[in-house]
Amino acid sequence: MKFLENKATVMPLVAAAAMLTFGATQASAQGLFEMLFGGGIKRAPQGDFPPPPSRNGPKYKAKPNGGSKRSGAVQISSPSYYTYKSDPLVRVNFAALAATPGPRMPLPEIVEPAKPQDAAFQPSSATNAAFHEAIAGLDGYELFAEKDIAKALVAYYSANPDFIWVTGTSANSRAQDAVRVLGEAASYGLTPADYLVEVPEASASTGDADARLKELVRFEMALSARVLRYVRDAQSGRVDPNRMTGYYDFPVKPLDMEGVLKTLAHTQQVRTYLESRHPQNAEYQALRVELESLQASAEDEIVVDPKLLLKPGQSSPELPKLLTKIASNLDDEMGGAYGETLARFATGEEYVPELVPVIEAVQKKAGMKGDGVIGPRTVAALVGASKADKIQKVQVALEELRWLPSDLGSPRVFINQPAFTASYIDNGEEKLKTRAVIGRTTNQTAFFYDKIKQVDFHPYWGVPQSILVNEMLPRLRRDPGYLDRAGYEVVNARGKRIPSSSVNWGGYGANIPYGVRQLPSEANALGELKILFPNKHAIYMHDTPQKSFFKRDMRALSHGCVRLQDPRGMAAAVLGTSVDYIAEKLKHGHSTEDVTRTIPVYVAYFTAWPDMAGNVEYFNDIYDRDTRLQQAIDSTEAVRSPAS
Incomplete structure (x- = not known):
């Protein structure tokens, strides 16, 4: 038009x-x-x-x-x-499963025996019958999950009455792979406790068969529920950003949860599938690498007050720490020009006139206006955030990236506020x-x-x-x-x-x-x-x-x-x-x-974001949105924590 x-x-x-x-x-x-x-x-x-x-x-x-x-x-x-309030979990209603008719027994036929670890992918009347027998073990079982996950769980197993994670009397290798991936959630900035499932011990040769079947079917349902939570969190994030503020506007990412379970029931590449649910872009990977590096690093010994405001002629006990940090990062050119000055005034708390050109020079080198005033932006640029602050910024950035398309597109315009x-x-x-x-x-x-x-x-x-x-x-x-x-x-x-x-x-x-x-x-x-x-x-x-x-x-x-x-x-x-x-x-x-x-x-809006070389840069939270997102994540964690 x-x-x-x-x-x-x-x-x-x-x-x-x-x-x-x-x-x-x-x-x-x-x-x-x-x-x-x-x-x-x-x-x-x-x-x-x-x-x-x-x-x-x-x-x-x-x-x-x-x-x-x-x-x-x-x-x-x-x-x-808005004050973010997560939806409460609901108890999964397994009554519909108990009401599902059992399988019809087909006429005998000669078939090649299935390999033990392939049994879940080749359902037979025998495994169907075992699953129907096991359903009785869900009576009185209190499994809590998000409403849509609870609904999908019952719908899937009603239509597909068979085990995904159990073969014979033990958790199979696919279950082991899934549990390992869920346990590695922290590497994505997620909380492993949100996906915790206890794996039944290996089957003993003797024991109560009914009790064992009960344990296995409950494990089956718990693992499927937590896998669905993991997939949804990986694809879309743990919180709904549109419920945080009118400033956020993101379309809902559709997720066919029954389809997820169906896929997992017909693939042996469980790890590959679950990891593929995360954003598949270079920025997400760079943030993961940064998070791993931060978690393995030691806390910086030099911590300068991030709210420091110091003008020439004023004094502060934070100044020597700032000067030490500047001196440790000098290149040859800056060291030749200002190294002697920094050494002379390294321990003084007064911001003397001789130090003003030094501060102006390092400000300009950091891409700032060289005004000689030491404020929060100067401290952030020259010292950087603490390890804890950086970790939180990266975790927040990973969450926010899950709100965006997995493929960001090329060409594209990217504005980072x-x-x-x-x-x-x-x-x-x-x-x-x-x-x-x-x-x-x-x-x-x-x-x-x-x-x-x-x-x-x-x-x-x-x-x-x-x-x-x-x-x-x-x-x-x-x-x-x-x-x-x-x-x-x-x-x-x-x-x-x-x-x-x-x-x-x-x-x-x-x-x-x-x-x-x-x-x-x-x-x-x-x-x-x-x-x-x-x-x-x-x-x-x-x-x-x-x-x-x-x-x-x-x-x-x-x-x-x-x-x-x-x-x-x-x-x-x-x-x-x-x-x-x-x-x-x-x-x-x-x-x-x-x-x-x-x-x-x-x-x-990212306060931690990688440049094109993969180096993560950190920025001030000008609208205090990281704090609000953390509150929403905390609200979600609080709802999930009593989940069984």
């Missing part, structure tokens, strides 16, 4: 057609404004600034701030975070990496993925309702003609342009029946281009006139969208063309161009 803004003269006609479809009600007016001003794509982003909506709620919530609706006290609030960067990756090579500005803590950028749709040159900015209500409306009540003078257009519910000064802005609260857009210009909030990937969060990548923001180390400064330091380079990359072509397009005013290839874009 082409942009409707290309010719202003067609707007009334389009608006009239739209009104026949949607009606001229106030409720439909905003939908019309989105179609007219939102970049020409239904449900397209509305601007740089709106925060993403709650997944299961209205797009924005009107929050009274005291006073009446017409007094101007109404605000449109951002999405919120805590790193304040956006990258274009193709065929395993990072062909473009640019600094980015993301949402402020009060206007956070969402975490989701989508597909690049188009590039908009010299874009209009459709002002979202949140910005119009929260930021513009107070001024418009004092100065109704402000929009007319500032390069904006106002359109009523019929698509007709009207003067801003003619609107009684004081008569509206959170629901304003007018659309507002900023015309293309050097002052336009979106700069010279924007890159669209239609999503309900109204987020996209774009240029900005505020170039100075890219010089800052902490770049959580926007209203929610992602501003790029090199928007032309990113536009050229996704369009598969050159920067010169982009420059030429910009000479001809407003236009759009579709992205014809499939290019996924990840608006991601």
Whole structure:
């Protein structure tokens, strides 16, 4: 669908057609404004600034701030975070299995005897009969599992009344393989106790046969339940991110649990199958390697207060530790320039003027602004996080990667919010990496993925309702003609342009029946281009006139969208063309161009993430999301801990 803004003269006609479809009600007016001003794509982003909506709620919530609706006290609030509550486990109801008819005995036939370890894969009437006999041992058995797992367990064994993990009177080799994989869960950042199953001891030559059969059938059910939990956790993660906050938006990954058990009942490659349920990408593997390395390493003896703030002339007992850490990491060039200075002041607690050039130099080497002020970002860059903090960041990153597709795709665009960067990756090579500005803590950028749709040159900015209500409306009540003078257009519910000064802005609260857009210009909030990937969060990548923001180390400064330091380079990359072509397009005013290839874009949030060489880098948790995810994981662990 082409942009409707290309010719202003067609707007009334389009608006009239739209009104026949949607009606001229106030409720439909905003939908019309989105179609007219939102970049020409239904449900397209509305601007740089709106925060993403709650997944299961209205797009924005009107929050009274005291006073009446017409007094101007109404605000449109951002999405919120929720206290994560895991669903309780349920007791598996084995009554349906007991009611399943036994197998019919077939006519005798001559068959080649099955190998002992293949018996589970070649069900026979004899093993069926043994399984039906064993079902009685489930009477009174209290096995707890997630509701969908409990349902799948009963459904599978009702349709397939046979053992998977038991051959004869013992746990078979496939069971041993499965138990080993479950016991290695920690190497994936998972908790082995969540999948713990006690394996029956090897069968003795004598003993109570009924008791043994009872023990085996209970082991069979427990192992199947924990294998299903493991597969689901490996594929999708332990927590549902969409239940944590309205800032998260991930599609459900379907999982045929009965199919999982059916596959395991017909393959001898149990380990291979279970390990294949994890994400199969280089980033996941690099994080696993980092986790293993961290778990095997010793704690760093030098630990500097991560909240240290020290300016020249001030003193702190943390300074000598920081200087020692800097001295231990000096290369030949830095050592030649500053080694003597560091040695002279190594034990002093006062931040003397002689040390300022040293700090500035190491800050710049770490990619920071060399201002000489020692703060949390400097400490993090020069000292790094503690071993415990790094382990937690890696475990959180592994969990978050399970929310994404196993194959991240190539080419792709990857935005990592805590790193304040956006990258274009193709065929395993990072062909473009640019600094980015993301949402402020009060206007956070969402975490989701989508597909690049188009590039908009010299874009209009459709002002979202949140910005119009929260930021513009107070001024418009004092100065109704402000929009007319500032390069904006106002359109009523019929698509007709009207003067801003003619609107009684004081008569509206959170629901304003007018659309507002900023015309293309050097002052336009979106700069010279924007890159669209239609999503309900109204987020996209774009240029900005505020170039100075890219010089800052902490770049959580926007209203929610992602501003790029090199928007032309990113536009050229996704369009598969050159920067010169982009420059030429910009000479001809407003236009759009579709992205014809499939290019996924990840608006991601990882405080631990590997570079293209597999080296894991660590970043500050700017939105405190790691803490919230850990709370959700803890909630899940608490529910699972009493499970039998």
